[in-house]
């Protein structure tokens with residue numbers, strides 16, 4: 206049975222307590238990331254990277270870098286969702302897929318790449334902004350995918366980015382943006398927190 210996006214949004218909560226006895230298969234992890242990467246990115250940059258922290262040793266390293274948040278140890282897996290800041294240098298791999306599988310002509314793909322380079326080269330502000338946008342959209346899509354698969358998730362920015370980068374040998378161009386723990390909820394979690402009224406956060410102009 207599939208879940209509507211509306212239900213996933215209404216049911217998802219940030220899980221703090223996970224059942225430490227449960228694990229996910231590699232196939233489940235790959236499917237979550239496949240679905241997450243269906244999120245859109247500017248220019249289809251796909252300027253993201255996911256590190257699935259699942260082994261006990263890797264969890265211990267991430268736990269230390271995430272201010273000892275217990276859910277990193279207890280969740281089946283915690284994804285380090287990263288944004289890439291020099292994706293314009295690596296855009297040829299996207300161009301290849303656009304031409305071979307996306308129905309885009311070589312000429313159009315060259316124009317496409319030109320725009321990517323023009324907007325990103327020598328523009329660290331844009332590179333960082335796009336890295337954070339893409340990783341955040343990917344993280345949200347991953348959480349909705351987890352919900353639909355009957356799993357629970359918990360997003361985190363409570364970590365030391367330099368410590369995470371060092372612990373997992375991330376290249377300097379790969380910025381850890383968000384941690385997302387995924388697994389099975391244990392007892393004691395809060396329900397979804399109340400939200401401000403729509404009228405408080407919406408102007409229709």
Ligand SMILES: Cc1cc2nc3c(=O)[nH]c(=O)nc-3n(C[C@H](O)[C@H](O)[C@H](O)COP(=O)(O)O)c2cc1C
Nearest residue numbers: 217218219220221360361362363364383396397398
């Ligand atoms: C970007 C981001 C960072 C967060 N960082 C943490 C964190 O480090 N530790 C934590 O326990 N919860 C963290 N949370 C969870 C939020 O506190 C939670 O989503 C919020 O209170 C709303 O709760 P709900 O999602 O269950 O409605 C984070 C959420 C987001 C979106």
